Every structure is written in C-alpha cells, then in structure tokens.
Amino acid sequence: MLLTVVSLLMLSMIGMAYLQVSRLDRVTAAQISTNNIDIVAAAVSAYIGETLVNDLVDPQGNFFNEANGIESYDYPWTNPEVNFSVLKADGSTAIAQGGLLDDSWLASTEPDFSGSEPKWPHLTNLNGIFLELPRSDKNKKQPKERVLKGSNPQKTDTNVPITGNKSLTESSSKYEAPGVDADGDGIVDSRWTWATIRQISGISYIMAVRIVDNSAMLNANVALSQVSAADTFDTSTQGTDAPRWSYPTELDLGNFVFKSGGTATELQQFLKYRLGTTTTPPLPLPWTGAVDSRAFFWLAGPSLFGNFNSANLGFTTNYRKLSIVDELELRYKNGLNNDRATTTIESTSNGLFGLLRESATGEASYTDVSGVTSMQTFLKMNRVIK
Numbered sequence: 001m002l003l004t005v006v007s008l009l010m011l012s013m014i015g016m017a018y019l020q021v022s023r024l025d026r027v028t029a030a031q032i033s034t035n036n037i038d039i040v041a042a043a044v045s046a047y048i049g050e051t052l053v054n055d056l057v058d059p060q061g062n063f064f065n066e067a068n069g070i071e072s073y074d075y076p077w078t079n080p081e082v083n084f085s086v087l088k089a090d091g092s093t094a095i096a097q098g099g100l101l102d103d104s105w106l107a108s109t110e111p112d113f114s115g116s117e118p119k120w121p122h123l124t125n126l127n128g129i130f131l132e133l134p135r136s137d138k139n140k141k142q143p144k145e146r147v148l149k150g151s152n153p154q155k156t157d158t159n160v161p162i163t164g165n166k167s168l169t170e171s172s173s174k175y176e177a178p179g180v181d182a183d184g185d186g187i188v189d190s191r192w193t194w195a196t197i198r199q200i201s202g203i204s205y206i207m208a209v210r211i212v213d214n215s216a217m218l219n220a221n222v223a224l225s226q227v228s229a230a231d232t233f234d235t236s237t238q239g240t241d242a243p244r245w246s247y248p249t250e251l252d253l254g255n256f257v258f259k260s261g262g263t264a265t266e267l268q269q270f271l272k273y274r275l276g277t278t279t280t281p282p283l284p285l286p287w288t289g290a291v292d293s294r295a296f297f298w299l300a301g302p303s304l305f306g307n308f309n310s311a312n313l314g315f316t317t318n319y320r321k322l323s324i325v326d327e328l329e330l331r332y333k334n335g336l337n338n339d340r341a342t343t344t345i346e347s348t349s350n351g352l353f354g355l356l357r358e359s360a361t362g363e364a365s366y367t368d369v370s371g372v373t374s375m376q377t378f379l380k381m382n383r384v385i386k
C-alpha cells in the first residue's frame with residue numbers, strides 16, 4: 001500500500017523549476033546555469049519524494065505515529081496551531097505555521113468557485129516561504145520573501161484568491177503577479193519558492209510546485225454499473241447478489257454517469273470495451289452471478305494494473321483497460337486541451353463521448369495530442385524535464 005500511495009502521488013506531481021539569474025550575472029552565467037538546472041531539478045524531485053515518505057513514516061519507521069506529528073490521512077491543509085523555523089535568504093530565521101498533523105505539501109485538486117472570487121483552498125507549500133519576483137522594468141534585484149503565517153492572502157497557502165485584490169494574478173508596482181501555472185493548463189495554481197538547492201555559483205534557483213493526489217478522482221478502469229438506465233438498482237442484485245462493497249468493482253459508475261447527464265448507450269459501449277465483449281452488456285452490470293462476477297472482474301482485471309492477461313497469470317480474459325497513455329493525455333493541461341485530445345474514454349466508439357466532450361463543450365472533432373506517448377514525453381511537454 002505504501003508503494004501505491006507514494007507512486008500515485010509521484011505520478012500526479014507536476015512541477016517546474018526555473019532559474020532566476022540576477023541581471024548582472026546573466027550573460028556570463030548562461031552556460032553554467034543550463035548545466036546546473038538538472039542538478040537542482042534532481043534535488044527538488046528527491047526532496048518531494050522525501051516529503052511524501054515523511055508524511056507516512058516517522059524516523060523510527062512507525063507508520064502514522066500521531067505522537068510524532070504524522071496523521072493517518074491526506075488532506076490539503078496547513079495546521080495553524082503549530083509552527084517551525086524557516087531560513088531566509090539573508091541568513092536570518094523566521095517562524096512559519098504548519099508542519100505537524102497536516103499536509104501542507106498537498107494542493108487542492110480544484111479551485112473553490114463558491115464565493116465572489118475564485119480561490120484555491122490550499123496551495124502546495126514545501127518550505128514555509130513564497131516568493132514574489134521583481135518586475136524586470138523596476139530596480140528591485142531580489143525576490144520578496146513571504147513567510148507563511150496568518151491569513152493575509154499574500155502570506156498564506158490557504159484560501160488564496162485567484163483573481164481580485166492581493167490575488168495570484170495581481171501584480172504590484174515593483175513585483176510580478178505571484179501566481180504560477182505549474183501544470184500548464186492556463187490557470188495559476190502555485191507560487192514560487194526557493195528551490196531545494198537555493199544557490200550555485202551565485203545563481204539563485206526557484207521553483208513552483210503543485211502536488212495533487214487522486215482523491216475525488218474516479219478510476220474509470222475499476223467501477224462497473226449497478227443501476228439500470230433509469231438509475232435504479234436492479235432487483236436481481238438483491239439477496240445473495242447484493243453489493244457487499246468487498247471489491248472496488250462494486251463502485252457504481254452508472255449512477256455517476258446518469259446523475260451527470262450521460263446516456264445508457266454510451267455507458268454500455270464503454271463497459272463493452274472494458275469487458276472485451278462482442279455483445280452490449282446489460283444494465284445494471286453486475287451480470288449473472290453478480291457477486292462472483294464483480295469479484296472476478298476485479299481480480300482478473302483492474303487489480304492487476306499493467307498485467308491484464310499476462311502470460312504469467314495462467315489464464316486469459318478479454319478484459320481491456322484504459323492505458324497510461326490515455327491518462328497522460330487527459331492529465332496534460334488537466335484535459336483542457338479539448339481540441340487536441342482523443343482518448344479511449346472520450347471516443348465516439350468506445351467511450352463516454354457525449355458526457356465528456358460533445359454535449360458539454362459543443363465541440364465535436366478532436367485530433368491526437370501528438371507526442372504524449374510516455375511519461376517522459378508528458379513531463380517534457382509540461383516542462384518538468386528540460
């Protein structure tokens with residue numbers, strides 16, 4: 001379970017490291033900086049990995065030891081009741097809040113649009129400091145350091161306004177607007193801070209990181225449908241075939257699709273694709289012998305991750321899955337690349353096309369996001385790897 005949690009978090013991590021070169025050093029340092037940015041990026045990556053491990057295990061190897069400030073949950077928040085010392089650029093220290101029984105490193109999955117201005121409930125905060133960069137047309141040479149404490153929108157990772165006064169998109173007379181679009185979808189989602197290695201040969205390095213987990217996301221490779229097209233439970237799933245929630249395949253994709261405006265036809269073609277059948281599957285699905293079927297689908301299908309129908313299993317099924325390439329393409333700019341995205345789950349022949357694309361967006365034709373064929377190309381397109 002530990003590996004799963006950590007690898008999912010790593011998979012979902014989008015970050016980018018930029019270097020800031022002071023104006024005086026810019027020409028002479030150009031060659032050095034391109035070499036060292038890789039070292040800084042590796043250090044950032046290692047530091048994030050360490051942060052994720054430290055969220056689970058204390059130095060003595062105990063999982064979720066609350067006595068050592070390690071909570072047994074993940075939730076994007078910074079604990080205002082505790083604080084820790086941070087190091088500023090001039091060598092002095094200051095007090096930032098958070099660090100125990102919280103997950104200050106974790107960002108909210110999506111903004112909160114309920115108020116008059118959109119806000120991020122929580123931004124990734126890796127070290128208690130955010131930076132504002134000097135405007136190039138002004139004479140400030142150093143970033144302004146904001147130690148994160150209290151509720152001033154400029155000095156907090158919590159309830160950070162995206163637009164309006166003191167927001168991520170408002171610049172000041174001497175400093176750039178503080179928000180950074182780390183995942184490249186056009187919406188600012190993070191803030192600059194000092195990189196894990198702050199300086200090499202007189203050049204300062206900064207980073208903006210957004211870490212999200214898979215909470216509130218639906219794994220479309222797992223859930224089946226336990227409702228009919230009328231969104232009611234089938235009586236055949238009562239009694240011995242009733243859902244027991246023993247397997248993730250008892251999660252109800254059908255209810256989600258119908259409540260969200262999807263049709264039975266598109267749900268059925270999507271389930272038909274995943275089950276690898278030639279006939280349109282019934283709704284609800286569990287089918288005959290529901291409990292056993294749901295269990296078998298889990299054990300011989302989604303639970304195996306990349307090993308569907310591996311020769312080592314000793315048996316084969318027709319089950320199919322949405323691939324990592326599908327996920328990468330959907331995650332690229334958070335799916336806001338509509339006119340260039342074609343993945344299985346949104347295809348007209350195998351997916352939930354009406355629900356995910358056509359009806360909602362009014363757009364009808366898509367081409368492939370060329371180049372997103374592996375994790376490597378995904379990260380390159382998101383500018384994590386130079």
Ligand SMILES: [Ca+2]
Pocket residue numbers: 055071072073074075102103
């Ligand atoms: Ca946690």
Ligand SMILES: [Ca+2]
Pocket residue numbers: 055069070071100101102103104
């Ligand atoms: Ca924690």
Ligand SMILES: [Ca+2]
Pocket residue numbers: 180181182183184185186187188189
């Ligand atoms: Ca963004």
